[in-house]
Amino acid sequence: MHNLTVRYGSGVTDDLVLRRQVCFALYAASRALTDVYRPILDGLGLTYPQYLVLLVLGERDEAATVSALGECLHLDSGTLSPLLKRLEGAGLVVRRRSAADERRVEVELTAQGRALRERMADVPQQVARATGLATADLVALRDTLTRVTETIHRQKEQ
Amino acid sequence: MHNLTVRYGSGVTDDLVLRRQVCFALYAASRALTDVYRPILDGLGLTYPQYLVLLVLGERDEAATVSALGECLHLDSGTLSPLLKRLEGAGLVVRRRSAADERRVEVELTAQGRALRERMADVPQQVARATGLATADLVALRDTLTRVTETIHRQKEQ
DNA sequence: CCCAAATCAATTGTGCACAACTTGACTGTG
DNA sequence: CACAGTCAAGTTGTGCACAATTGATTTGGG
Numbered sequence: 001m002h003n004l005t006v007r008y009g010s011g012v013t014d015d016l017v018l019r020r021q022v023c024f025a026l027y028a029a030s031r032a033l034t035d036v037y038r039p040i041l042d043g044l045g046l047t048y049p050q051y052l053v054l055l056v057l058g059e060r061d062e063a064a065t066v067s068a069l070g071e072c073l074h075l076d077s078g079t080l081s082p083l084l085k086r087l088e089g090a091g092l093v094v095r096r097r098s099a100a101d102e103r104r105v106e107v108e109l110t111a112q113g114r115a116l117r118e119r120m121a122d123v124p125q126q127v128a129r130a131t132g133l134a135t136a137d138l139v140a141l142r143d144t145l146t147r148v149t150e151t152i153h154r155q156k157e158q
Numbered sequence: 159m160h161n162l163t164v165r166y167g168s169g170v171t172d173d174l175v176l177r178r179q180v181c182f183a184l185y186a187a188s189r190a191l192t193d194v195y196r197p198i199l200d201g202l203g204l205t206y207p208q209y210l211v212l213l214v215l216g217e218r219d220e221a222a223t224v225s226a227l228g229e230c231l232h233l234d235s236g237t238l239s240p241l242l243k244r245l246e247g248a249g250l251v252v253r254r255r256s257a258a259d260e261r262r263v264e265v266e267l268t269a270q271g272r273a274l275r276e277r278m279a280d281v282p283q284q285v286a287r288a289t290g291l292a293t294a295d296l297v298a299l300r301d302t303l304t305r306v307t308e309t310i311h312r313q314k315e316q
Numbered sequence: 317c318c319c320a321a322a323t324c325a326a327t328t329g330t331g332c333a334c335a336a337c338t339t340g341a342c343t344g345t346g
Numbered sequence: 347c348a349c350a351g352t353c354a355a356g357t358t359g360t361g362c363a364c365a366a367t368t369g370a371t372t373t374g375g376g
Contacts, residue, residue, distance in 0.1 A: 020282075020300075021213075021282055021300075022191075022286065022289070022296050022299060022300045022303075023191050023192075023195065023282075023285060024210065025299075025300040025303035025304050025307070026184070026187055026188045026191055026303055027188055027191075027192070027206075027210075028231075028232055028303070028304075028307045029184055029188075029303040029304075029306045029307045030184045030185055030187075030188035031232060031333080032232070032306065032307045032310040032311060033180075033181050033184055033185075033306070033310065034181075034185070034333095035310065035334095036310055037181065038334090047360095047361065047362075048185075048362090049361085049362065049363095050361095052182065052185075055179075065324085065325095066324075066325060066326095067323090067324065067325080073186075074186055074189060074190070075362090075363075075364090076363085076364070076365090077324075077325050077326065077327095078325095078326080078327080078328090078363075078364060078365080078366090079362065079363055079364070080325090081325065081326050081327080082326090082327095082361080082362085083361080083362075086361085097325095101323095101324085101371075101372070102324095102370075102371060102372085103323060103324040103325070103370070103371045103372070104323095104324065104325080104371095105324080105325060105326095124178075124179055124181075127181060128180065130309075130310060130313060131180070131306050131309060131310065132305075132306075132309035132310070132312075132313065133302075133305070133306060133309070137302065138180050140302075141180060141183075141299075141302050141303075141306070142178075142179075142180040142183040144291075144295070144298075144299050144302075145180075145183035145184055145186070145187040145299075146183050146186075146187075147290075147291070148187050148190065148191070148289050148290075148291060148299070149183070149186045149187045149190045151288075151289060151290035151291070152190040152191065152193065152194055152288060152289065152290070153190060154290075155288060155290065189363080192363095193364095196364090205330095205331065205332075206332090207331085207332065207333090208331095223354080223355095224354075224355060224356095225353090225354065225355080233332090233333075233334090234333085234334070234335090234355095235354075235355050235356060235357095236333075236334060236335080236336095236355095236356080236357080236358090237332065237333050237334070238355090239355065239356050239357080240331080240332085240356090240357095241331080241332075244331085255355095259341075259342070259353095259354085260340080260341055260342085260354095261340070261341050261342065261353065261354040261355070262341095262354060262355080263354080263355065263356095
């Protein structure tokens with residue numbers, strides 16, 4: 001029992017202690033899934049967080065503030081400010097100080113940004129296919145994950 | 159229908175389009191869970207990836223090479239080299255070129271590293287509790303996630 | 317009205333992740 | 347033995363994440 005590693009299907013060596021931990025499964029799955037996104041999003045010139053920001057902005061008629069985006073994505077200005085600056089540099093969004101409250105910055109898609117968002121339409125299906133799971137499994141997985149996230153955020157407030 | 163955002167329990171605003179995507183659920187849950195780890199691991203002076211490396215090393219009698227660690231954790235030398243350098247700087251591991259094959263670097267826990275690993279014993283329970291899920295749910299979640307990860311890695315080889 | 321507290325975005329600094337490249341070491345074939 | 351090809355680890359550069367701080371603005375209580 002001096003060797004606790006196992007070798008399975010994919011040729012990947014993994015560790016039993018590691019495999020027992022949900023956290024590692026979550027960490028590994030999250031990175032594996034962004035690996036699936038990467039080549040697809042590369043074709044659009046986007047990173048995964050940038051893709052998420054465009055998704056949110058595309059659902060709104062009006063502009064979103066940085067903090068509103070942050071609430072949606074659970075990200076702070078330290079992450080979003082440079083990301084938005086890059087999106088602006090790429091001509092996909094515009095940023096301007098709110099007239100009503102000069103602390104706020106309003107972010108909005110440009111015509112080019114809206115055009116790109118159209119091209120994003122079939123990304124979810126492509127990715128879902130790559131997971132190799134049935135739709136029902138994906139829905140169940142998503143709901144469990146959302147439950148975990150909400151439980152954690154709820155407990156943090158107390 | 160000009161506002162597609164909803165407000166629920168925790169006071170967090172979220173977006174319907176976002177919530178439909180498994181990938182976002184995975185991304186959000188992964189970061190929420192590392193948020194749970196952070197304060198616990200801070201007390202040990204570790205980051206989450208550093209904690210994972212110590213977990214793997216603690217399961218082995220012998221030293222591990224950088225690439226063996228990379229296979230376990232699905233990380234490359236670009237991530238591991240600086241991380242291991244920091245662990246070495248903290249006195250938790252030692253690194254040395256393999257005598258048999260000088261391309262390889264062997265990594266091993268120091269006495270201090272093994273002592274820290276003892277103190278890591280109850281981290282998983284603390285974290286599992288914070289997720290607010292029953293053990294059976296956690297096991298099911300973990301297995302689904304592992305399945306997703308393995309499916310993705312398997313498809314990437316073809 | 318005034319000012320202390322709160323709010324918002326940006327910045328700074330640290331530490332992952334990952335692609336692309338470099339350097340040094342091994343391996344197999346002729 | 348030579349040497350092309352391969353392999354391991356490290357380095358460089360980009361882009362998140364997140365803590366902590368800064369600076370500008372707004373808000374609310376006295």
